[in-house]
Amino acid sequence: MKVDVAVAGGGPAGAVAALGFARRGAAVVLFERSGYDGLRMGETLPPAVNPLLRALGVWDRFVAAGPVPSYQTASAWGGPEVAERSFVFSPHGHGWHTDRARFDRMLADAAAEAGADVRRGVAVRGVRRVPGGFVVDADTPVRAETVVDATGRPARIARSLGARRERLDRLVCVARVFAVPPGTPVGDTFLEAVPDGWWYASPLPEGRRLLARFADARFSAAAGLATGPGWSAALSATAKTRELAVGTPIGPLRVVSAASHSLAPASGPGWIAVGDAALAVDPLSSGGAAFALESGSRAAAEPGEAYRTFVRSAAAGYRAVRSEVYGWEARFAGNAFWRDRAADRGLEVS
Numbered sequence: 001m002k003v004d005v006a007v008a009g010g011g012p013a014g015a016v017a018a019l020g021f022a023r024r025g026a027a028v029v030l031f032e033r034s035g036y037d038g039l040r041m042g043e044t045l046p047p048a049v050n051p052l053l054r055a056l057g058v059w060d061r062f063v064a065a066g067p068v069p070s071y072q073t074a075s076a077w078g079g080p081e082v083a084e085r086s087f088v089f090s091p092h093g094h095g096w097h098t099d100r101a102r103f104d105r106m107l108a109d110a111a112a113e114a115g116a117d118v119r120r121g122v123a124v125r126g127v128r129r130v131p132g133g134f135v136v137d138a139d140t141p142v143r144a145e146t147v148v149d150a151t152g153r154p155a156r157i158a159r160s161l162g163a164r165r166e167r168l169d170r171l172v173c174v175a176r177v178f179a180v181p182p183g184t185p186v187g188d189t190f191l192e193a194v195p196d197g198w199w200y201a202s203p204l205p206e207g208r209r210l211l212a213r214f215a216d217a218r219f220s221a222a223a224g225l226a227t228g229p230g231w232s233a234a235l236s237a238t239a240k241t242r243e244l245a246v247g248t249p250i251g252p253l254r255v256v257s258a259a260s261h262s263l264a265p266a267s268g269p270g271w272i273a274v275g276d277a278a279l280a281v282d283p284l285s286s287g288g289a290a291f292a293l294e295s296g297s298r299a300a301a302e303p304g305e306a307y308r309t310f311v312r313s314a315a316a317g318y319r320a321v322r323s324e325v326y327g328w329e330a331r332f333a334g335n336a337f338w339r340d341r342a343a344d345r346g347l348e349v350s
């Protein structure tokens with residue numbers, strides 16, 4: 001089989017890249033290893049996604065999928081008092097809490113309707129450069145002129161083609177979803193800083209709430225945060241978040257990487273990395289999904305130097321904001337978790 005563009009990964013970045021290339025008339029195949037079943041992390045979308053979703057022509061589908069409006073974020077960050085930040089001054093309106101599996105599936109459906117051959121449940125094992133393009137090793141070998149790495153944080157395809165990942169940290173997230181008792185308000189996003197990391201609470205559609213603990217991987221392992229007793233003990237030690245653990249837990253604890261990195265270069269001869277593969281940001285920023293949508297869309301429009309400049313400048317902006325926001329928490333500045341982030345100390349290139 002021969003195509004113009006093969007996209008590996010059907011998260012928001014890959015689906016939007018496939019949509020963009022298909023709308024430009026390219027023959028596109030999109031490989032997504034999952035069937036979009038099960039919990040996906042990354043549910044809170046800031047107001048900045050609204051113009052992006054409208055420009056992509058998927059606004060009506062998005063609203064039909066039943067996202068919950070988000071009007072503000074509250075946090076105990078930099079002090080014990082809770083401060084609220086409303087979206088009332090945002091030029092794009094309010095944000096959203098989504099069911100991310102539903103959101104990602106909606107974008108893949110839009111790519112399929114635009115003509116992309118969307119193959120669910122098919123993983124890309126690797127790519128090999130051949131004259132005039134690549135052979136993509138998937139369920140059947142596919143020849144493609146252009147390959148898009150949209151596989152998320154690991155960015156294995158781009159790295160196998162020579163790109164290098166500058167890793168900033170080893171943040172991990174250990175999360176649990178609760179079914180909130182009927183009639184109990186689910187509230188809005190809440191953040192609480194603790195000495196070795198932070199907690200995050202977010203409503204989900206259908207009366208659910210996500211509670212997540214973020215910490216460096218080494219601390220998380222030592223404190224047993226990925227175990228039921230360790231996670232619950234850490235939750236009990238919080239000042240505020242523990243009050244939000246109401247209702248019935250749904251499913252086991254979920255442990256996922258939330259580490260930051262940037263890739264250089266973000267595209268090369270015949271290949272482009274989009275979304276988290278190109279720049280993975282701290283979930284604290286709630287900026288990952290917006291970057292995924294924008295990078296996927298730009299990759300299809302301007303894959304060369306303009307795209308690399310866009311990713312470089314997004315990475316520089318992100319690092320400055322990350323260091324500033326972690327620097328606001330002076331109570332725990334003696335702890336490496338806060339100190340390294342405030343100082344924008346990188347880890348390694350791999």
Ligand SMILES: Cc1cc2nc3c(=O)[nH]c(=O)nc-3n(C[C@H](O)[C@H](O)[C@H](O)COP(=O)(O)OP(=O)(O)OC[C@H]3O[C@@H](n4cnc5c(N)ncnc54)[C@H](O)[C@@H]3O)c2cc1C
Pocket residue numbers: 008009010011012013014031032033034041042043044045046122123124125150151152153173256257258274275276277281283286287288289290292
């Ligand atoms: C704990 C956590 C919380 C977050 N919270 C938020 C938030 O509230 N708001 C926000 O905006 N962002 C948040 N983010 C970030 C956001 O989820 C990501 O930035 C966004 O999902 C990136 O989209 P993507 O398409 O690049 O990658 P992903 O969403 O990771 O998608 C990658 C896709 O590729 C598929 N895949 C991987 N390897 C292969 C392969 N070899 N072959 C085929 N398919 C493959 C995967 O199944 C997946 O569907 C959060 C991230 C984490 C870890």
